[in-house]
Amino acid sequence: MQADILLYNGRILTMEKQEKTFDWLAIKDHKIVDMGEGNDYISLLSNSTIALDVKGGTVMPGFIDSHFHLVQTAMNEESVNLSDVKNFDDIGREIKALEAKSPGECVVGVRLRREKLEEGDFPNRLDLDKISNNSPIWINCHDYQVSMLNTYGLLYYQIPFRMDGVELDGNGVATGVFKGKANATLRTRILDQHTDIQRRDTISALIPRLMSKGITTINAMEGGYMYSNRDADFVHQHSKDFSIDIALFYQSIDPHKVLDKRLNRIGGCLYVDGTIGARTAALSFDYKDKQGERGILKFSQAELNDFVEECYANRLQLSLYTIGDRAVELALNAHEYAFQKTGILGLRHRLEHVVMATKEQIRRAKELGIIFSMNPTYERYWGGEGGMYNERMGDKYKETNKFKAVLEEGVTLCGGSDSDVCEYNPFLGIHSAVNHPVPENRIPVYEALKMYTVSGAYAIFQENEKGTLSKGKLADVIVLDRDVMNTPTEKLQDTEVVCTIKSGEILYNMM
Amino acid sequence: MLNIRFIGKVNIEYDGMEISHKFSGKALALLSFLLLENKPVSRDKLTACLWPDSTEEAGKYNLRFNLWQIKNIVGSDFDGNELITIDRGFCSINKSYDFKCDIIAVKEAEVGEHITEEQLNDVCKNFRGEFMEGFYFKDCNDFNEIILYERNRMEDLKVKLLLDLVEMHRVKGDINKCLDILLDLMKIQPYDEEIAAKVMNFYEMQGKYSHSIMFYNEFKKRLMSHLGIKPSEVLNEKYEALQSGTVEISQSNERIASVEKNTSFAGISEASKVIHMKATSMENVDFFCISDILKNLSKYHCQKVKGVLNRGQIYDLASIQPLVLSSCGFEDKGDVYNVPTVRVASAFVFMIEELLERGYVIELTLVNGSKLDKSSRDLLDYCSNLDGFNIINI
Numbered sequence: 001m002q003a004d005i006l007l008y009n010g011r012i013l014t015m016e017k018q019e020k021t022f023d024w025l026a027i028k029d030h031k032i033v034d035m036g037e038g039n040d041y042i043s044l045l046s047n048s049t050i051a052l053d054v055k056g057g058t059v060m061p062g063f064i065d066s067h068f069h070l071v072q073t074a075m076n077e078e079s080v081n082l083s084d085v086k087n088f089d090d091i092g093r094e095i096k097a098l099e100a101k102s103p104g105e106c107v108v109g110v111r112l113r114r115e116k117l118e119e120g121d122f123p124n125r126l127d128l129d130k131i132s133n134n135s136p137i138w139i140n141c142h143d144y145q146v147s148m149l150n151t152y153g154l155l156y157y158q159i160p161f162r163m164d165g166v167e168l169d170g171n172g173v174a175t176g177v178f179k180g181k182a183n184a185t186l187r188t189r190i191l192d193q194h195t196d197i198q199r200r201d202t203i204s205a206l207i208p209r210l211m212s213k214g215i216t217t218i219n220a221m222e223g224g225y226m227y228s229n230r231d232a233d234f235v236h237q238h239s240k241d242f243s244i245d246i247a248l249f250y251q252s253i254d255p256h257k258v259l260d261k262r263l264n265r266i267g268g269c270l271y272v273d274g275t276i277g278a279r280t281a282a283l284s285f286d287y288k289d290k291q292g293e294r295g296i297l298k299f300s301q302a303e304l305n306d307f308v309e310e311c312y313a314n315r316l317q318l319s320l321y322t323i324g325d326r327a328v329e330l331a332l333n334a335h336e337y338a339f340q341k342t343g344i345l346g347l348r349h350r351l352e353h354v355v356m357a358t359k360e361q362i363r364r365a366k367e368l369g370i371i372f373s374m375n376p377t378y379e380r381y382w383g384g385e386g387g388m389y390n391e392r393m394g395d396k397y398k399e400t401n402k403f404k405a406v407l408e409e410g411v412t413l414c415g416g417s418d419s420d421v422c423e424y425n426p427f428l429g430i431h432s433a434v435n436h437p438v439p440e441n442r443i444p445v446y447e448a449l450k451m452y453t454v455s456g457a458y459a460i461f462q463e464n465e466k467g468t469l470s471k472g473k474l475a476d477v478i479v480l481d482r483d484v485m486n487t488p489t490e491k492l493q494d495t496e497v498v499c500t501i502k503s504g505e506i507l508y509n510m511m
Numbered sequence: 512m513l514n515i516r517f518i519g520k521v522n523i524e525y526d527g528m529e530i531s532h533k534f535s536g537k538a539l540a541l542l543s544f545l546l547l548e549n550k551p552v553s554r555d556k557l558t559a560c561l562w563p564d565s566t567e568e569a570g571k572y573n574l575r576f577n578l579w580q581i582k583n584i585v586g587s588d589f590d591g592n593e594l595i596t597i598d599r600g601f602c603s604i605n606k607s608y609d610f611k612c613d614i615i616a617v618k619e620a621e622v623g624e625h626i627t628e629e630q631l632n633d634v635c636k637n638f639r640g641e642f643m644e645g646f647y648f649k650d651c652n653d654f655n656e657i658i659l660y661e662r663n664r665m666e667d668l669k670v671k672l673l674l675d676l677v678e679m680h681r682v683k684g685d686i687n688k689c690l691d692i693l694l695d696l697m698k699i700q701p702y703d704e705e706i707a708a709k710v711m712n713f714y715e716m717q718g719k720y721s722h723s724i725m726f727y728n729e730f731k732k733r734l735m736s737h738l739g740i741k742p743s744e745v746l747n748e749k750y751e752a753l754q755s756g757t758v759e760i761s762q763s764n765e766r767i768a769s770v771e772k773n774t775s776f777a778g779i780s781e782a783s784k785v786i787h788m789k790a791t792s793m794e795n796v797d798f799f800c801i802s803d804i805l806k807n808l809s810k811y812h813c814q815k816v817k818g819v820l821n822r823g824q825i826y827d828l829a830s831i832q833p834l835v836l837s838s839c840g841f842e843d844k845g846d847v848y849n850v851p852t853v854r855v856a857s858a859f860v861f862m863i864e865e866l867l868e869r870g871y872v873i874e875l876t877l878v879n880g881s882k883l884d885k886s887s888r889d890l891l892d893y894c895s896n897l898d899g900f901n902i903i904n905i
Contacts, residue, residue: 133650134649151647151655151656152649154659155647158641159662159663161666161667162667163702172660172664173659181738184737184738184739185702185737188737225736225737251736253732253735253736254732254736298735299741303741
């Protein structure tokens, strides 16, 4: 047998066991056909073999991003990233730069942070009109809970005027700032206007960028609240058209809807509570910066029990969004209820984010076989002393994202970026998990790598095909620019992917 | 006759012939401004609003040109009237001109005290979209403000007038028409709790409790999946009352008035005796739907079923749905055996007839009804002919 591709002179991390490594790896017909040490690959070489000297770099399984908003990320790659702007003038500069590329078309800005703005508040339509009245402008804050339109945008889109959350001025005219119900409705109306051609084009443009970061599989969280069902339907119909593997999580509370689509999982960002930033994550204690507020639960216990039981009964893998400990509690109670009612185990249900899970809750999750799908990059953005978690919850910031406790309890822990809320580079997540601002919550590099490989595969029932490197497995393989296991932990975020092979095809190569 | 529509896609017709395309955007803006004001407006104000960046001379010229354009396109009416009167520096719509306009029709309805149902019906037909749909005037901030304000105001007005119309139908006792209007309204205001509460009220007035519950469930699902929120406490309490069968006849004066008007609602006080059920179908599995009905009865209505069947009938039904045993107080000892189809059918029919005899009304919501298995179809065909057994297909 002769190989199509040979990677040699590397440190092949199989991710089966930490100590199980090889020097070379051979690929043929989309699969890994052999691995070994030294030079015993000679017999696999032929004239047609692509032999790549990886020069001591790490070779490992392609990354699995377990929480990724595909369509939104793809669309927003065409948008203005406002995460670093400090004032309205900065916003104006960024918007005008994009507007100049396609005059007259809607300009979308994302990731605007109120706390960073010198003006101390979001811009209203009159502020945005000063930037441009030649194109509709739509700006979203970083967690998509608030959005803003200029006057052109207000007249361009269909505005839900009668809905709570439309901010009005003294004359009863919309200021262009939308929150809550009105914002969610406006979002859906705007997102629904996207065509499938736009979706296809932007996803196609995004995929090479994902490949450049070593991502070969994503869990696409699409549809439902704050998103568009048309996005979910598009991904459902066209996921096979793209060169990346896409596991769709249809965000719906209607099990029959996903069953009709012959999907075997439901949920994703299926909100049990909200966000810590907006003080809507459900906590068991008061927010430090707003006494008396403990967040919002979007289900009653009885409602969630019924829903979870229905998912169990229909043998659907369920993924629930939980941030606060009160939300985690509600979700675990519902799982315990459903398990008692149905006796069904093994569906690998998941909790997404799980930022504030207590140690007792982690223990209960282990008993139920529940997977934690967490987002380490949150700590980079909001963790540590002086960060947003600290501002909202005081000393409780030390209890966010307890990766170490999760692993010690034996709960399967997979990692996602939550793109485009956070950047999708897995090494930012890996770095954040290893360098958690609270030392007790840190995990070793190898465990962080598992989050994005073997555990990610397990979380979507694909551990027999991918997530580790072994003979017969799908050749989703990446090459790193360094020996990642011997890289100083503070340098992990600098790690670059130099080659990405998806199903045996080289789709990105900088070697 | 000239017919001007500014609500929804702008449309101007003369004797049925579309002439909108002959107007420039600014001419349409000018016309709509004068119609909205409905009184003389100074040339200076018009110029400042529609040509704010022009010099005084250019602004005056633009106004003159657009007034001329309107006059030129629409001409004079049969009696020689012009549409726009220009008098000593003021412009206004000539009310003697023979024309119709949606803006004026809704304004009249807004202030009209003795409007008839027919008139209101006609007025409501004017709401075909947003005010000046698709229009935006670059560098005309004041006029853009007017468009925004009017869109907001007209959306409120549309809902108000439609609710006025609903009230008229309610007073007449025509609940079906009330529901038609409200359900249409829900299509454009899909998250409006006030309208949703009215829909539920009207279903209850008709005694259609299952419709009310189904409507609530759909509404709740829509709110939760699209907006991530639950219905208000008020709506939720209404739903809980319906579910538990404790809906009270005297929930509101409005309702009593309606019930009194329509004697067909006489059975409404028996609300607590309504059994709501949902069942699904599977074409190739015999008795699947009946088994699902029995599961539902066993889980949620076991008190009502208790004492209806004898031991033999319970075991006959348990052969297709084991939960029947526990709900009737029997322990499942593995002593349930397959029985001939006729015994299952006979026990089921007996149970339904007995429940109806005891005064219960059964509301069965059938999911996937087109895929009923044969035995279930035969039994449900039979039951649907019994008084008090209602099937709703979804």
